[in-house]
Amino acid sequence: xxxxxxxxxxxxxxxxxxxxMNQRLQRIRESKDIGPFFINTATDFLQIYADRTHHGKEExxxxxxxxxxxxxxxxxxxxxxxxxEHMVARKTTRELVxxxxxxxxxxxxxxxxxxxxxxxxxxxxxxxxxxxDKHFFFPxxxxxxxxxxxxxxxxxxxxxxxxxxxxYQATVTEAEKMINYQHGAQ
Numbered sequence: 001x002x003x004x005x006x007x008x009x010x011x012x013x014x015x016x017x018x019x020x021m022n023q024r025l026q027r028i029r030e031s032k033d034i035g036p037f038f039i040n041t042a043t044d045f046l047q048i049y050a051d052r053t054h055h056g057k058e059e060x061x062x063x064x065x066x067x068x069x070x071x072x073x074x075x076x077x078x079x080x081x082x083x084x085e086h087m088v089a090r091k092t093t094r095e096l097v098x099x100x101x102x103x104x105x106x107x108x109x110x111x112x113x114x115x116x117x118x119x120x121x122x123x124x125x126x127x128x129x130x131x132x133d134k135h136f137f138f139p140x141x142x143x144x145x146x147x148x149x150x151x152x153x154x155x156x157x158x159x160x161x162x163x164x165x166x167x168y169q170a171t172v173t174e175a176e177k178m179i180n181y182q183h184g185a186q
Contacts, residue, residue, distance in 0.1 A: 034114065039100040051093065082128070089125070
């Protein structure tokens with residue numbers, strides 16, 4: 001398997017979640033009903049899986065390794081665009097989290113921000129994934145030899161192994177903060 005095979009497999013899972021988000025967006029537009037839990041599930045998926053895990057492998061491994069090569073101008077331009085799109089996705093996901101938190105505390109006006117953020121994300125991701133899958137990934141592999149492909153794939157697997165620990169260390173740290181805050185508030 002080439003490194004891009006793993007990234008493309010991750011794209012299929014991201015596409016499934018984006019499809020669900022698009023369905024929820026249509027429901028919100030029709031009924032103004034967000035429903036419980038979905039936004040939290042979607043934003044957790046986007047932050048941990050799509051951004052930290054998937055984009056992390058792209059930016060911290062693939063793009064970093066490619067940055068040391070003499071890329072054709074169109075490949076360099078595409079890589080820069082992809083990084084910018086990752087930044088837009090991160091920012092929009094943070095805004096979605098904030099809007100949903102406001103909505104959850106009774107700010108009904110934040111519904112328009114939730115709709116806007118969902119709309120940006122369900123529009124951005126399919127085009128972004130197509131750009132990577134059809135216009136960048138295959139040419140990017142030409143800059144690396146077979147040994148570098150194998151090394152990169154190994155780095156991807158190691159990156160993934162660390163992610164579960166990173167996620168749950170952060171979860172426990174947040175739980176400790178909540179418990180300490182609750183004990184201090186009493």
